Amino acid sequence: xxxxxxxxxxxxxxxxxxxxxxxxxxxxxxxxxxxxxxxxxxxxxxxxxxxxxxxxxxxxxxxxxxxxxxxxxxxxxxxxxxxxxxxxxxxxxxxxxxxxxxxxxxxxxxxxxxxxxxxxxxxxxxxxxxxxxxxxxxxxxxxxxxxxxxxxxxxxxxxxxxxxxxxxxxxxxxxxxxxxxxxxxxxxxxxxxxxxxxxxxxxxxxxxxxxxxxxxxxxxxxxxxxxxxxxxxxxxxxxxxxxxxxxxxxxxxxxxxxxxxxxxxxxxxxxxxxxxxxxxxxxxxxxxxxxxxxxxxxxxxxxxxxxxxxxxxxxxxxxxxxxxxxxxxxxxxxxxxxxxxxxxxxxxxxxxxxxxxxxxxxxxxxxxxxx
Amino acid sequence: xxxxxxxxxxxxxxxxxxxxxxxxxxxxxxxxxxxxxxxxxxxxxxxxxxxxxxxxxxxxxxxxxxxxxxxxxxxxxxxxxxxxxxxxxxxxxxxxxxxxxxxxxxxxxxxxxxxxxxxxxxxxxxxxxxxxxxxxxxxxxxxxxxxxxxxxxxxxxxxxxxxxxxxxxxxxxxxxxxxxxxxxxxxxxxxxxxxxxxxxxxxxxxxxxxxxxxxxxxxxxxxxxxxxxxxxxxxxxxxxxxxxxxxxxxxxxxxxxxxxxxxxxxxxxxxxxxxxxxxxxxxxxxxxxxxxxxxxxxxxxxxxxxxxxxxxxxxxxxxxxxxxxxxxxxxxxxxxxxxxxxxxxxxxxxxxxxxxxxxxxxxxxxxxxxxxxxxxxxxxxxxxxxxxxxxxxxxxxxxxxxxxxxxxxxxxxxxxxxxxxxxxxxxxxxxxxxxxxxxxxxxxxxxxxxxxxxxxxxxxxxxxx
Numbered sequence: 001x002x003x004x005x006x007x008x009x010x011x012x013x014x015x016x017x018x019x020x021x022x023x024x025x026x027x028x029x030x031x032x033x034x035x036x037x038x039x040x041x042x043x044x045x046x047x048x049x050x051x052x053x054x055x056x057x058x059x060x061x062x063x064x065x066x067x068x069x070x071x072x073x074x075x076x077x078x079x080x081x082x083x084x085x086x087x088x089x090x091x092x093x094x095x096x097x098x099x100x101x102x103x104x105x106x107x108x109x110x111x112x113x114x115x116x117x118x119x120x121x122x123x124x125x126x127x128x129x130x131x132x133x134x135x136x137x138x139x140x141x142x143x144x145x146x147x148x149x150x151x152x153x154x155x156x157x158x159x160x161x162x163x164x165x166x167x168x169x170x171x172x173x174x175x176x177x178x179x180x181x182x183x184x185x186x187x188x189x190x191x192x193x194x195x196x197x198x199x200x201x202x203x204x205x206x207x208x209x210x211x212x213x214x215x216x217x218x219x220x221x222x223x224x225x226x227x228x229x230x231x232x233x234x235x236x237x238x239x240x241x242x243x244x245x246x247x248x249x250x251x252x253x254x255x256x257x258x259x260x261x262x263x264x265x266x267x268x269x270x271x272x273x274x275x276x277x278x279x280x281x282x283x284x285x286x287x288x289x290x291x292x293x294x295x296x297x298x299x300x301x302x303x304x305x306x307x308x309x310x311x312x313x314x315x316x317x318x319x320x321x322x323x324x325x326x327x328x329x330x331x332x333x334x335x336x337x338x339x340x341x342x343x344x345x346x347x348x349x350x351x352x353x354x355x356x357x358x359x360x361x362x363x364x365x366x367x368x369x370x371x
Numbered sequence: 372x373x374x375x376x377x378x379x380x381x382x383x384x385x386x387x388x389x390x391x392x393x394x395x396x397x398x399x400x401x402x403x404x405x406x407x408x409x410x411x412x413x414x415x416x417x418x419x420x421x422x423x424x425x426x427x428x429x430x431x432x433x434x435x436x437x438x439x440x441x442x443x444x445x446x447x448x449x450x451x452x453x454x455x456x457x458x459x460x461x462x463x464x465x466x467x468x469x470x471x472x473x474x475x476x477x478x479x480x481x482x483x484x485x486x487x488x489x490x491x492x493x494x495x496x497x498x499x500x501x502x503x504x505x506x507x508x509x510x511x512x513x514x515x516x517x518x519x520x521x522x523x524x525x526x527x528x529x530x531x532x533x534x535x536x537x538x539x540x541x542x543x544x545x546x547x548x549x550x551x552x553x554x555x556x557x558x559x560x561x562x563x564x565x566x567x568x569x570x571x572x573x574x575x576x577x578x579x580x581x582x583x584x585x586x587x588x589x590x591x592x593x594x595x596x597x598x599x600x601x602x603x604x605x606x607x608x609x610x611x612x613x614x615x616x617x618x619x620x621x622x623x624x625x626x627x628x629x630x631x632x633x634x635x636x637x638x639x640x641x642x643x644x645x646x647x648x649x650x651x652x653x654x655x656x657x658x659x660x661x662x663x664x665x666x667x668x669x670x671x672x673x674x675x676x677x678x679x680x681x682x683x684x685x686x687x688x689x690x691x692x693x694x695x696x697x698x699x700x701x702x703x704x705x706x707x708x709x710x711x712x713x714x715x716x717x718x719x720x721x722x723x724x725x726x727x728x729x730x731x732x733x734x735x736x737x738x739x740x741x742x743x744x745x746x747x748x749x750x751x752x753x754x755x756x757x758x759x760x761x762x763x764x765x766x767x768x769x770x771x772x773x774x775x776x777x778x779x780x781x782x783x784x785x786x787x788x789x790x791x792x793x794x795x796x797x798x799x800x801x802x803x804x805x806x807x808x809x810x811x812x813x814x815x816x817x818x819x820x821x822x823x824x825x826x827x828x829x830x831x832x833x834x835x836x
Contacts (some may be wrong), residue, residue, distance in 0.1 A: 008787070022665050022774065022777075025683050055685055094667075152674075
């Protein structure tokens with residue numbers, strides 16, 4: 001038995017020797033966010049926000065501080081290596097929460113960098129990917145009062161219930177999967193520094209459309225909201241309608257969640273994309289008094305909400321049909337249903353059939369038990 | 372015979388407490404031989420010397436003295452010198468007669484013993500407080516008091532080659548499996564030691580395999596001993612030792628205390644759950660902490676990771692060394708607390724807890740997290756005192772594996788631990804019984820206890836016999 005145990009331990013230690021990477025927690029510098037940019041020479045410019053511990057001589061106590069590293073390299077791997085050349089301990093990416101591509105890097109093509117993000121053992125596949133429009137130096141040096149670390153702030157932001165319902169934020173593994181499915185068009189959230197804010201702040205405003213890993217177009221925030229509503233990714237949406245009885249006043253409805261059934265049919269060189277929406281809508285606000293007990297008023301609101309939703313979705317679809325951008329994953333649905341059918345850009349011959357059914361709930365209905 | 376007398380005088384020469392009392396009778400001299408420090412002089416005077424002196428003018432044969440003169444309940448005839456020596460050493464008085472080679476020994480033992488006290492290692496909040504003592508007969512009476520059944524059997528054995536010690540095997544006939552009984556008898560008869568000073572000689576003899584876990588049970592409480600006998604186990608009492616041994620002993624019994632059966636069953640089960648959690652914390656927390664903080668940073672929430680890193684920023688040692696060092700400090704404290712008298716021991720504990728931990732942090736030898744971890748681990752280990760030593764050893768082994776290979780190493784170490792546990796047996800029964808065994812068991816007191824009337828009174832499966 002003893003011999004078996006010793007042999008077993010020795011075999012494991014020999015076979016798993018690659019795992020021997022003992023490193024004390026305080027002997028590492030932890031990256032929380034990476035910003036990837038490219039310069040005019042198409043070299044990678046990498047900015048890393050890191051957490052570093054040290055013993056302060058000022059107050060004779062242990063402390064941690066936020067540092068920013070920047071480096072350039074011909075490839076992302078070289079840029080990371082160059083960053084480590086100036087670090088007192090090795091930069092560890094296991095706590096990296098967000099990878100941000102600048103608009104310039106996204107236009108150059110994020111597929112140039114994705115292999116390293118996938119291959120490196122420290123970089124986890126559950127990191128979030130965001131695009132950024134603006135100066136990366138300004139972003140990394142931003143002082144956000146809600147959270148000292150940009151990476152941790154963005155990590156919380158994308159998991160915020162409201163934000164996550166409005167936008168679909170990709171994680172690395174999702175992007176790696178999706179780029180091999182359908183026509184490899186992705187819609188990714190764009191981060192922007194809020195200029196009108198009283199204090200430094202960032203928010204996700206709109207989205208970028210990427211084809212084959214390259215950003216080809218920007219989608220405005222309103223369109224991004226409609227897109228997410230149509231694709232079932234963002235279930236929260238506001239519908240602002242004119243007051244049914246008082247002119248010049250508005251009412252606001254909040255789409256709590258939508259059940260979407262999508263199907264695609266191919267018939268004689270024509271594709272029909274059918275989308276059935278069943279939305280649970282809460283009455284959120286009225287600018288003037290409204291009688292919600294009146295069945296006629298409720299019926300009217302329901303009708304207008306359904307018509308407006310249908311119209312907006314239809315217009316949005318037509319807009320991208322004209323551009324020939326299959327952001328609705330028609331190719332993917334078609335390939336699943338008709339594996340042998342080969343159509344180059346199916347959105348060009350696709351008609352959208354929408355049916356919207358709204359269930360309006362009163363604002364007094366219990367939606368959360370904490371209230 | 373005078374020859375016997377000369378032989379005994381020669382054997383016991385240079386022993387100041389060796390006594391020979393010579394009484395002249397009409398039939399010849401009678402020599403009373405005894406050791407005054409272990410024999411009851413009062414009994415010798417009243418029950419042997421006085422009756423013989425009263426009858427000294429009559430012609431008395433050895434049979435008459437045995438039957439009609441000596442008023443003691445227990446006396447026997449012996450013929451060999453070796454037997455006489457053993458009896459004298461046991462505190463009995465040997466009578467040598469002028470006219471015959473036969474000798475008589477009379478039970479005149481006087482043993483210094485302490486009173487029945489509350490057992491210090493197994494105190495209870497509610498329930499019987501009597502504890503076993505160093506006197507075998509007292510212990511037997513305490514057990515017989517609880518098991519008034521004709522089926523309670525006690526077999527006496529004399530063990531030890533140079534110095535013999537009386538050992539008693541106790542069991543309930545019909546309840547204790549014969550296979551178990553034979554195993555115990557055989558093991559004890561095969562013991563190859565010069566003397567049996569304490570029960571641990573027998574515990575080591577009964578251990579099937581070498582392990583830090585005790586596969587032989589022991590208790591200081593006669594009620595626990597009696598209840599284990601009632602379950603069909605075999606018990607062993609050793610003269611001069613206040614601990615009764617019971618076999619077989621299972622792993623889950625380390626989590627059961629006498630108190631469990633004397634308090635509300637829901638509370639008893641709640642406390643048992645805490646003991647299990649304590650065991651898991653004590654065994655696994657340090658190696659998991661080391662694996663995470665040296666190999667798998669991604670598994671720690673970021674803010675907690677930052678705090679851990681800051682807490683360790685000025686510590687010059689690697690984490691595994693820091694933890695092992697703090698655990699060693701704790702073992703020093705524990706050992707000091709145990710060895711010193713109770714009043715000083717408490718003071719040492721306070722010094723250790725308050726000063727050593729605090730100064731270790733301030734001097735930069737250990738981080739606050741390490742102190743917390745070791746304190747929590749040690750506290751948890753105290754919840755299962757019977758396997759405290761085994762936990763300490765196995766935690767160190769797991770720490771070594773975790774330090775070398777991170778979580779894969781931890782799992783390898785943990786699997787070795789589980790294999791070791793499942794490989795252990797107690798007198799032929801699996802140590803993990805009834806956990807991890809396929810046998811249908813009568814034992815209904817596993818992790819949680821049921822109502823006392825529902826708990827089976829036998830641990831052995833019906834098909835086991």
